[in-house]
Amino acid sequence: MTAAHTDPSVSAPKLGLRERKKLQTRQAIRQAAYRLFAEQGYDATPVDRIAEVAEVSPSTVFRYFPTKEDIVLTDEYDPVIADTLRDRPAGEPPVTALRKTLTAVLAQMYEEDTAETLARVRLICESPTIRARMTEHSAVTTRLLVEVLSERTCRPVDDLELRVVAGAAMGALTEAFFHWVETGQHGRLSDLVEDALRVLERGLTL
Template identity: 60%
Template sequence: MAAPSRHPLQDPPPRPGLRERKKLRTRTEIRRATYRLIAGQGYEATTVEQIAQAAEVSPSTVFRYFPAKEDIVLSDEYDPVLAAGLRARPDGEAPLDALRSALTDSLRTLLAEEHDELVQRTRLMVEVPAIRARTAETMAVTGRLLTGVLAERTGRDPGDLELRVLTAAVLGALGEATLYWGEHGCRDDLLSLVGRAFDTLGSGLRL
């Protein structure tokens, strides 16, 4: 008798190969070097050439991983983690509740592992118009990813209007809560602010 197959969500994620790990290490070093330079001399004064030198790579390598300087600041490795977290939510859970849990878990991990970088990134979003504008583009990429996962969970088409609206609303709420956090000096509890944002989505604005 064949052994029962495991649910795919129970299987541990495959370990990245050597090439993927090297790429991730390079991306991380470039990003950390960028944050160090910006902390010391400001965003505008920091050049790609300086970033490359600090990360011990060539400028062409920086551009290969990050098409624009704004992308270095805004990028992270959490989209796949977020998608996996959403896929792992219980079957039948309401889409808004599933998104809330997955996003909150991912944010909690980000705060624990990269708190200082998140603070610096958020402050730059508040202070630098180019970064704030680029944020909308990166959110759109995350939105398409999450919409696709919701389509898997609900059996709807990935282009479904309601799925797109829900995902856009959730990411918009997350973005505004984060921006509010940055505008107030990153002193508040970000998780509580995000919780308030989700409560507003769920119940509306009560006057």
Template identity: 50%
Template sequence: MTPASPAPAPEAATRPPGLRERKKLKTRLAIRQAAFALIREQGYDATTVERIAERADVSPSTVARYFPAKEDIVLTDAYEPLLEELVRRRPPDEPVPETLRWVLRHATALAPGEHPHREDLLLRVRLLAEVPAVRARLLESGSGTGRLMCRALAGRTGRDESDPEVRLYAMGLMGALLEAVALWAEGGCRDDLARLADRALDVLRDLPAARRS
């Protein structure tokens, strides 16, 4: 098993993402924004990867590199590339739910009562409900975010990412957060999404670190 990483220095725990990460995030956001704009204009089925690439001013191969399937553009959160890095920055003795609260706030710059991509989030929820291919891809992929979270949690707790407890915890976490988003959408997006996410994390206990031999 990989030993738990030492606690980062305070400045490392709050240091913003580097230039390379910001460039990747900018490209992913451009692709997602292009895809969502086209879906609103012409519907999901008529929106092709080629059209998305043209609108985002990138090549189809670049779209495929960031999103292996069109459905992944809908299912993958724009901030996922930062999550693993941010989780690893936190002190290893910090309870996992508290780490995740910090990561969610830091990665999305989510202020109370606001969401920077409210309309995109609503569209994602609607497509999950209405498009069978999107729902099927979610089941097929096993949630890319969940797998990413497994790696991050394994790294900070000294466990293996295939550890059943790590996998169950990560997927339970994703399910809880998705349900928080669903509750937010069902309430007409009037509630505080950050508060609902906090409530989802409140039901999770800490994930213990691996026992040292």
């Protein structure tokens, strides 16, 4: 999510044995990476060490995550975002549907793995290399949002207004992450994200 690209697998019970093993390997690599990042810092943690702790080869790490930044940015939530957005009431304004979708999925991420979600947000905000890579990942999620909004509104997928709305929503999400980290991580992150997305609904008031 959130400014992150996605793996194709989402729901483990629906996967075959091979796909489940791939998902388990991805999770093992991420868990090892986050543990090492917490112990010795992101920049000081080489991929070889992540592979050693995850008990896989470095080539396996790169097969699942082309760069070290992708370990932080890749998740399984883009399909969840798409499905949640599709399930919003048909008459709901697009920006409202985006706000409720993104806050709901963020809450799900937080509930399923609080520590990893918070560590991920902090790393995104604190590492310039991760932020640079995040632009590409965010573009993928933005395109997905545009596709679903196109389905909901019957507008063409290349509609400029849809692109602006989806891009603005992703920008609001990212700025909420930055603000949360920069201000000492006070309050609930999901509340801050919802507040940021509400700005898009009502506009900037002076």
